[in-house]
Amino acid sequence: MPNPTAAMLVIGDEILSGRTRDANMHYLAGELTQVGIDLAEVRVVSDDPEAITNAVKALSEAYDTVFTSGGIGPTHDDITADNVARAFGRPISIRDDARALLEAHYAKSDQTLNDARLRMARIPDGATLIDNPVSTAPGFTIENVHVMAGVPAIFKAMVASVLPTLTGGAPVVSLSERIYRGEGxxxxxxxxxxxRYAELSIGSYPFQQDGKFGAQIVIRGTDADQVNAAMDELKAEFPA
Amino acid sequence: MPNPTAAMLVIGDEILSGRTRDANMHYLAGELTQVGIDLAEVRVVSDDPEAITNAVKALSEAYDTVFTSGGIGPTHDDITADNVARAFGRPISIRDDARALLEAHYAKSDQTLNDARLRMARIPDGATLIDNPVSTAPGFTIENVHVMAGVPAIFKAMVASVLPTLTGGAPVVSLSERIYRGEGxxxxxxxxxxxRYAELSIGSYPFQQDGKFGAQIVIRGTDADQVNAAMDELKAEFPA
Structure with missing residues (x-):
């Protein structure tokens, strides 16, 4: 049985302008690989309502699970929650459970829960909250879409909350070998x-460093015996 | 007049598995911003024929210019050229001009131009070659799509070849200010x-470091006077 599939949607002008280098894609990719979920596609779109709703719809239909990152803070450019709600035709408003979390948090702080911060309690009807142990304002899950913060520390914490709720596939076994020959x-x-090993994924990644060049060959698959057998054949073909 | 738009398509299982952290997106985003071309969307897809052709078609239709990175080397998993050709319904074969480049290169090397390396001379009919000063094997431009290597040094060199051929828009002026207040x-x-400044892009990016927290506010636009005026108002509102 093939592994479940996932997609990621990164939302934010700051990534597309080159101001910020995204870190969440690489992190999520590694985490999903470990639990046997295939990250099949990533899209990065700007803080634009149509771009967000269209991407959410397309990815939600095409893949088993979707993760979004970015755009759920208190400022005017944080429009992810409203547009994910719109993608699913769901009403969205300040929800009591999310408001209670924020009230408890700001009661212990010297900051006030003003209108801007209350925007972070806007949650689509029927969504489940995702815990935010870093700064309280929650993410949420609606249908197969997990809406999470873009700040890397919060994104990581939310991934840790969500992953145990997903059904993974067979974990992928990966072996790699550096071969000091031209890739050609x-x-x-x-x-x-x-x-010969059509069920395995075999990749070749050229490198050049310290005056030596070659390619790192990576053999990946869910059947460890097959991965080992293919690696043995590779090493026999190209002895160190 | 709005600036021209661009999209990027990153091709490669190694990015989606978390093995490699993509560097080309951040680089291209910065370069395009400098010449006034708006990077509006990025997609990352696996080494899968359908995924590549579908993304090339969708992005080529939706945006003025498309840049691809990855999958044009000599190994079996390098399938970008063939699938870009397929997206445009163009025949593809080993082309004499690309073969001549490779022949000249390998004549000066201790490597041979074997069948695998000759695959790098497969260029769709009607495409224009993109110079590769690093390792010779060319990229190519077909319609509005620029097909480039994934190795960062080669990708950068190819971007440098392509950018002067594009018509940029008004360069974007950007000012930023760190405000040590809660984002809310x-x-x-x-x-x-x-x-008040609807034509400007105003973003807020929270930070927390050295025990202080706040948000970096970035004001961007093509009208420098407007950007300056908005920044003056921001500073008046939040004096240092």
């Missing part, structure tokens, strides 16, 4: 190996 | 400012 010399035998 | 305290006045 490796390509022929490697292509033949990939044909 | 800044949000109200900032939202009002964004309404």
């Amino acid at each position: 010399d490796i390509a022929g035998p490697l292509g033949a190996l990939a044909e | 305290d800044i949000a109200g006045p900032l939202g009002a400012l964004a309404e």
